Amino acid sequence: MRLRGSLAIWLRDMLVLRRNIASEMVAVVAYPLTIYLAFGIGMKGYIGLVDGVPYGMFIAPGLITMTAVNAAYSESVWSLWFHRRVQFTIESYRVTPISVAEIVIAKIFSGFSHGLIKGLVVGLVIFAITPFRFPPSHLLIYLSFLVPGSAFFSCAGVICGTIMDKPETIGRVEAVFIMPLIFMSGLFFPLSSYPAAIIPWVRMLPTTALFEGARQALVNGSFLYGFAIQVGGTALLTFCAAVWIFRRKMAE
Amino acid sequence: MISAIQTQSLAKQYGSLLALSEFTLDVARGSIFGLLGPNGAGKTTLIRILTTLMRQTSGEAFIEGLDTRNQGREIRRLIGVVPQENSLDRYLTARENLELHARLHGMESKRYRKRIDELLELMGLAGRQKDFPDTYSGGMQRRLVVTRALLHEPKLLFLDEPTTGLDPQSRRAVWDYIRSIAGDMTIFLTTHYLEEAEQLCDRIAIMDHGRLIALGSTQELKDRLTGGTVYEIVFGAGAEHYAVILRGMACVLGIQVAGQTVSVGLERWECLSEVIAALNGAEVRRISLKERTLEDVFISLTGTGVRE
Numbered sequence: 001m002r003l004r005g006s007l008a009i010w011l012r013d014m015l016v017l018r019r020n021i022a023s024e025m026v027a028v029v030a031y032p033l034t035i036y037l038a039f040g041i042g043m044k045g046y047i048g049l050v051d052g053v054p055y056g057m058f059i060a061p062g063l064i065t066m067t068a069v070n071a072a073y074s075e076s077v078w079s080l081w082f083h084r085r086v087q088f089t090i091e092s093y094r095v096t097p098i099s100v101a102e103i104v105i106a107k108i109f110s111g112f113s114h115g116l117i118k119g120l121v122v123g124l125v126i127f128a129i130t131p132f133r134f135p136p137s138h139l140l141i142y143l144s145f146l147v148p149g150s151a152f153f154s155c156a157g158v159i160c161g162t163i164m165d166k167p168e169t170i171g172r173v174e175a176v177f178i179m180p181l182i183f184m185s186g187l188f189f190p191l192s193s194y195p196a197a198i199i200p201w202v203r204m205l206p207t208t209a210l211f212e213g214a215r216q217a218l219v220n221g222s223f224l225y226g227f228a229i230q231v232g233g234t235a236l237l238t239f240c241a242a243v244w245i246f247r248r249k250m251a252e
Numbered sequence: 253m254i255s256a257i258q259t260q261s262l263a264k265q266y267g268s269l270l271a272l273s274e275f276t277l278d279v280a281r282g283s284i285f286g287l288l289g290p291n292g293a294g295k296t297t298l299i300r301i302l303t304t305l306m307r308q309t310s311g312e313a314f315i316e317g318l319d320t321r322n323q324g325r326e327i328r329r330l331i332g333v334v335p336q337e338n339s340l341d342r343y344l345t346a347r348e349n350l351e352l353h354a355r356l357h358g359m360e361s362k363r364y365r366k367r368i369d370e371l372l373e374l375m376g377l378a379g380r381q382k383d384f385p386d387t388y389s390g391g392m393q394r395r396l397v398v399t400r401a402l403l404h405e406p407k408l409l410f411l412d413e414p415t416t417g418l419d420p421q422s423r424r425a426v427w428d429y430i431r432s433i434a435g436d437m438t439i440f441l442t443t444h445y446l447e448e449a450e451q452l453c454d455r456i457a458i459m460d461h462g463r464l465i466a467l468g469s470t471q472e473l474k475d476r477l478t479g480g481t482v483y484e485i486v487f488g489a490g491a492e493h494y495a496v497i498l499r500g501m502a503c504v505l506g507i508q509v510a511g512q513t514v515s516v517g518l519e520r521w522e523c524l525s526e527v528i529a530a531l532n533g534a535e536v537r538r539i540s541l542k543e544r545t546l547e548d549v550f551i552s553l554t555g556t557g558v559r560e
Contacts, residue, residue, distance in 0.1 A: 008355035016343045088339035092400075095303050095333040096356035097325045251307065 005098025068119025076157025391422030
């Protein structure tokens with residue numbers, strides 16, 4: 001498959017991101033930072049150690065990951081919806097000699113790029129203003145979770161942006177489905193807090209694999225193969241689903 | 253005749269709704285072809301099939317001899333499309349919009365930079381090329397969309413209601429430009445403005461309920477409607493009385509009365525002397541030849557009812 005069209009659209013999205021980087025970053029950093037300050041600092045005197053690490057350090061990897069996957073999802077879902085339903089630019093791409101697959105791949109990569117850039121910026125900010133430190137070698141292992149995780153959420157965003165025509169539906173899915181999935185995956189508490197009967201089910205969630213794997217990677221430098229395969233496999237499946245659903249929708 | 257567009261028994265069905273039915277059309281290369289029809293007639297469906305945005309349910313469509321069903325990429329290389337909506341990227345400047353389009357067409361940067369400069373100059377947008385489309389007037393946005401459609405030098409240009417929402421000056425500017433490029437490329441135009449079709453098009457098709465119901469030049473369509481000549485006679489008084497007399501004459505095809513004005517359809521203009529003789533003694537204020545317009549043709553074929 002030729003990817004000339006994907007590259008052109010991705011470059012367009014990156015140009016727009018570059019142009020709005022300052023305002024985007026303020027918004028992106030504010031939310032996880034507020035959570036970190038409220039929970040990591042405000043509650044640390046009450047919580048103490050969780051899984052052997054200070055609470056601030058326990059939630060920091062999850063906050064970086066949450067920023068990245070949220071950004072990936074939001075960029076994909078809103079960008080696709082906006083370009084399809086408001087600006088009609090998808091239509092203008094479709095009358096050029098590129099394929100529908102090239103368009104959807106561009107949008108997935110744009111969401112993924114947004115996620116990665118914003119996640120890393122939040123990571124830098126947390127690194128700068130908190131005592132949270134990790135050896136640089138842990139970062140590579142962490143990225144092996146963050147990259148497919150962002151890709152997975154970007155693909156999920158593309159699917160939602162493709163099938164949902166009303167903006168309020170997108171907002172509802174985010175509130176009812178995406179955020180609970182993230183919060184239930186052990187972002188703020190260890191999985192051992194769940195009743196024993198529920199833990200196997202929670203561990204089956206791809207978000208659990210992502211957040212738990214990412215935390216173990218960044219804090220302890222350990223690579224959990226099972227979780228990595230689960231995140232990578234889910235990303236691959238949602239990628240195939242996103243391309244298929246988008247192609248079908250465009251053929252309607 | 254070399255065809256730029258050819259359709260054969262084209263049909264498109266959405267569930268139980270037949271949007272396009274047995275649509276057969278031939279558009280000559282280098283011509284300006286107009287497609288008219290009320291809302292929901294199937295114009296947009298036809299354009300979407302011809303521009304490969306949608307697949308037909310049955311039948312065939314060829315653009316420059318290429319099949320829309322399996323040669324979409326090749327067809328899209330040859331066509332330029334001006335959609336109903338402006339579809340400009342409001343986060344890119346006018347120039348960046350054009351550059352993106354050129355890249356999607358795989359144009360070399362050296363080539364597209366030169367072409368963009370030329371077109372922006374020609375369309376009077378060069379001075380505003382670094383501005384965002386949101387800051388443009390409606391007419392300027394439309395010109396930018398037309399510029400984008402022409403950037404890759406298409407052989408066939410689809411214009412879907414290109415002047416909707418424009419003021420008369422901007423509309424005429426777009427017409428002038430369409431006329432200036434005609435001949436080099438085939439232009440396929442849909443419009444609600446019948447004057448626009450009359451001014452621009454070599455041939456016109458009228459469609460309704462997904463079917464082609466009339467096809468020809470403006471004059472051919474008008475001739476087909478009138479089947480002769482229509483005169484308008486304005487009486488000072490007694491219009492109804494004379495209408496009855498005229499209705500009884502052999503060469504009179506039809507009569508319409510509106511107040512003291514009687515429209516008389518004649519088989520041929522030579523019948524006028526007979527009509528004048530019949531009006532001996534009547535208080536006639538004015539007799540004038542009534543020009544049939546394309547709107548008359550359109551209304552007579554598609555009816556006066558408002559469409560959803």
